[in-house]
Structures are given as structure tokens and as C-alpha cells.
Amino acid sequence: MRLSAISAVIVDLDGTMVDTMGDFEVALNHTLSDLGLPPVERALIERTVGKGSEHLVRSVLTHQLALPEVVSSGCVALTWPQAQMVELALERYQHHYSFTNGQYADVYPGVAEGLQALRASGFPLACLTNKPLSFARALLEIKGLNDHFAPVFGGDSFDRKKPDPLPLLKTCEALGTAPAQTLMVGDSQNDGLAARAAGCPVALVTYGYNHGDPIAQAPHDLLVDSLVDIAVVLQGHAKAA
Numbered sequence: 658m659r660l661s662a663i664s665a666v667i668v669d670l671d672g673t674m675v676d677t678m679g680d681f682e683v684a685l686n687h688t689l690s691d692l693g694l695p696p697v698e699r700a701l702i703e704r705t706v707g708k709g710s711e712h713l714v715r716s717v718l719t720h721q722l723a724l725p726e727v728v729s730s731g732c733v734a735l736t737w738p739q740a741q742m743v744e745l746a747l748e749r750y751q752h753h754y755s756f757t758n759g760q761y762a763d764v765y766p767g768v769a770e771g772l773q774a775l776r777a778s779g780f781p782l783a784c785l786t787n788k789p790l791s792f793a794r795a796l797l798e799i800k801g802l803n804d805h806f807a808p809v810f811g812g813d814s815f816d817r818k819k820p821d822p823l824p825l826l827k828t829c830e831a832l833g834t835a836p837a838q839t840l841m842v843g844d845s846q847n848d849g850l851a852a853r854a855a856g857c858p859v860a861l862v863t864y865g866y867n868h869g870d871p872i873a874q875a876p877h878d879l880l881v882d883s884l885v886d887i888a889v890v891l892q893g894h895a896k897a898a
């Protein structure tokens with residue numbers, strides 16, 4: 658990876674800039690309660706989050722419906738077609754998430770400073786997340802991070818989500834930079850795989866969510882403990898070039 662060639666940076670949202678686990682947990686548990694299902698354990702959410710809302714809701718629902726105590730209690734209309742149940746859950750989840758968004762979430766240490774330093778060094782920044790765009794924009798606004806980003810794209814902005822390379826290629830297009838000159842910063846294999854397939858160099862943070870797997874196993878060029886480290890590394894390479 659030629660870090661000296663980097664001219665723009667794309668940053669993931671959940672698990673990279675904001676710890677949103679609390680938001681997911683509260684919205685999912687309200688949703689499950691609406692459906693007469695028991696609450697979900699945080700560990701399951703941590704293993705599942707990162708591939709968009711539909712994937713999260715469908716996976717959690719499938720898991721909760723398979724619990725023996727739920728099946729035997731008969732408190733859920735298991736005769737419903739699965740698809741109808743998922744559709745209802747998704748609708749309830751969107752409703753609840755619109756209220757929880759940002760309320761049980763914290764910006765990770767070093768994020769504001771790192772973004773500020775990158776912009777001060779002249780790197781245009783884009784935000785690319787699998788979160789629905791309206792929730793992503795609202796979360797960035799609530800957490801005071803919105804002004805750092807020109808383009809912001811969500812999981813519903815394009816036909817396919819990360820780990821498909823399409824969202825990264827489209828984001829590079831919006832930034833006006835070639836993939837090889839655009840650094841992807843994320844926290845999971847979805848970011849690493851998408852970046853590799855798009856031809857973008859990729860830095861992964863060590864503190865986010867990676868489906869329960871060690872982050873070092875995901876494709877990456879750089880592992881960092883803070884976004885501040887990205888700014889320091891890029892500034893160092895820019896000076897040396």
C-alpha cells in the first residue's frame with residue numbers, strides 16, 4: 658500500500674466512529690417485545706451487526722424464534738409466514754430505532770480529533786455505512802460529526818451493501834478520487850473485503866464489531882487503535898513523499 662498516494666478518506670460509521678451497540682439493543686428489544694418475543698443478548702447483536710438493518714433484524718428474529726421456550730410457550734403466532742413476520746419486525750424496528758438513534762451511543766475516543774486532523778491536512782472525507790442513510794445522517798448530526806463529511810452514503814444508497822465493492826466505488830466517484838488513492842477506514846470484514854474488491858487501501862480499527870472474529874483476520878493494510886493514528890500515519894507519509 659502506498660500511503661503517500663492517499664488523497665481522500667472514506668470512514669465507516671457503526672463500530673468505527675460511534676459505539677451504537679446500546680441503540681441497537683434498545684430498538685431490537687422494543688421490537689421483540691412488540692412481537693411477544695424475549696429480549697436478545699448483546700453478544701448476538703455484536704456478532705450480527707454490520708451488514709445493515711434487514712440482516713440484523715432477520716438474524717435476531719430467526720434466532721429468537723428458534724428458542725425452545727418461545728416455541729413451547731405458544732406466545733408467538735408461529736403459523737405466520739416467516740416473511741410477513743420479518744416485514745412486521747422491520748417496520749417496528751425502524752419505528753423504534755428512529756427514537757433510540759444516538760441516545761444510547763457514544764463517539765469513540767479519538768474520533769473527533771482524528772477527523773479534525775485529517776481535514777486540517779487537506780483530506781476530503783466521506784462517510785460510508787451499511788446503516789440506512791436517514792439514520793446515518795441523523796446520528797452524525799446528533800454526535801456533531803456531520804460537518805466533517807461531504808458525501809454521506811448509507812446501506813440503502815446503492816443496489817448493494819458492503820462487503821460488495823459497489824458502495825466504495827460509488828463513493829470514490831463522488832469524492833473524485835481513484836480507489837487506489839482512497840483509504841477506507843472501518844471496523845469489520847465488510848469494510849476489509851469491500852475495500853480489497855474495490856482496490857482501495859484499508860485501515861481497520863481494533864475496537865469495533867467484527868462478527869465475533871479477531872479483526873486481524875479481516876483483510877487490512879493497517880490496524881489502528883484510534884482515528885488519530887490514521888491522521889498521524891498519513892501526515893508522516895505525505896511529508897516523506
Ligand SMILES: O=C(O)COP(=O)(O)O
Pocket residue numbers: 669670671672706707708709710785786787788789
Ligand atoms: O449494519 C449497520 O447497520 C451498520 O454498519 P456499518 O458498520 O457499515 O456502519
Ligand SMILES: [Mg+2]
Pocket residue numbers: 669670671672673707843844845865
Ligand atoms: Mg462498522
